[in-house]
Amino acid sequence: MTPAIRLDDVSITLPDAEAPVLSHLDLAVQEGDLALVIGRTGAGKSTLLGALNGLVPHFSGGRLEGTVTVAGRDTRGHRPRDLADVVGVVGQNPMAGFVTDTVEDEIAYGMEQLGISPSIMRKRVEETLDLLSIADLRSRPLLDLSGGQQQRVAIASVLAAQPRILVLDEPTSALDPNAAQDVLASITTLVDDVGLTVVLAEHRLERVMHAADTVIWLPGDGSAVQGDPSEVLLKADVTPPLAQLSRLLGWDSVPLSVRRARRRVHDEERIPARSAPEPSEALSWSADPDDDVAELEDLCVSYGDLDAVDHVDLALQSGTVTALMGRNGAGKSSLMWAVQGATRSSGSVRVRSNPAPAARPASGAQEWSDPRTASPEQARRLVSLVPQAAADLLYLPSVGDECEQADRESEVAPGTTASILDRLGAGLPADRDPRDLSEGQRLALVLAIQLAARPTVVLLDEPTRGLDYAMKAQLARIVRGIADGSGPGLPGSPAAVLISTHDVEFAAASSDRTVVMADGQIVADGTTRSVCTSSPAFSPQMAKVFHPADVLTPDEVARALKEPAEGGSR
Incomplete structure (x- = not known):
């Protein structure tokens, strides 16, 4: 049988790069197989996926040597638009690929471009909405969806066109465990029952490796190792x-x-x-109220008729790492933005100030403040938030400029942010453009910027997206250091850390306490060990x-x- 995808002696050199990121690859993916692409961050997974529909090099630039054949078509002579009827691609950032305003329109858009008749389009839209369990989102604006919901819509918009080959770059990174299982079950059903060929790059291998027919491991030296999943995973560096x-x-x-x-x-x-x-x-978390550094009482966040956060009471303690979990749309991000003060909310939010050790009263008493009404300077010292897309907080042309600006805004000594960044282990040159950084490097830079103000409460919203296992282990150590006051923040300043995550393995390794939300309310609150088991x-x-x-x-x-x-x- 002729492979659905074949790479013959393929080398790819990106623009301005001195050496190829992928070198002399010979790979084949059989029709109806699910191929899992694995490797450390920066090993070339996205580059390999981009070559499968001609985005590399037709869109990205650079140089492609060798031959990439997809569904019998040579990508050298076929641009992405010439392959759109046979190859569907879902990238890491769903919003970057959306072109319409609502869910239903987005699912229909790709079929419109392929000239599919309206009657068939309507049928496929309904089938795809049901396949991915998003029928209730049909009329919702895309901008109002959670990150996980956006990702499911992006997958649906590609599946509706019924391509023969589906290329997915981290399709479950923003999904809760149950939603991830639903999406992967839908994909494997298409593989098994329809014969769809799937090439999937993923960092959370525990979610997908059981479904893989073959694994392609990129060690990071330009080579690739393809073979049986159970054998390749035993020697891979992920x-x-x-x-x-x-x-x-x-x-x-x-x-x-x-x-x-x-x-x-x-x-x-x-x-x-x-x-x-x-x-x-599982519901046995208890702490001395005297240890509380943040208290939420009757907190509510509403968007029209939707109660995203519904009368929540929650206290956070300094020195504690708390994982915030729950299905997509449960209200986790809304709660975090409300605590940070960027979202309109009702109820009480109180955070203790975290002055330098020399400035603390001898009695140990500390002032309570509401970050929603505090000045920007004071709010930075109360609560810092690293959002799902860390790059949203980066707007200057270089790493050095971002660090210097953070020093000024946080009113700390010059070089403080850069020093924190070094202690995070990122090793970023000061002249590097933040847009050229990997997901993990951007996260480290934004975290350093936020820690410079030495906040009492540190909020991380899905920080493990785009991180490999080694980077997640490093992040777990960093988070523990932030909570204990022994890490890359200023010495002697323990903090309360709240992490919204769908990554149960990271939560188990990094947190003391786990809070589970559903429909805007807290449904479980206990030690991570008791909740997770x-x-x-x-x-x-x-x-x-x-x-x-x-x-x-x-x-x-x-x-x-x-x-x-x-x-x-x-």
């Missing part, structure tokens, strides 16, 4: 939890699902002898593999297996 577990236990291949891993550990009797907490403990949707893979043992991460598994068993088997 390590989802099951790959970490396989290396820890000395397995010769990676089980691609929790079911397979669970059977294997039970067969080998390698179960940590640690009991999980009782489900009733009592919820199928928000459980990390290690908790599922070793249930009922009390472990959340591969590191905890390693420690638990070294402990002497106290009853039960190892």
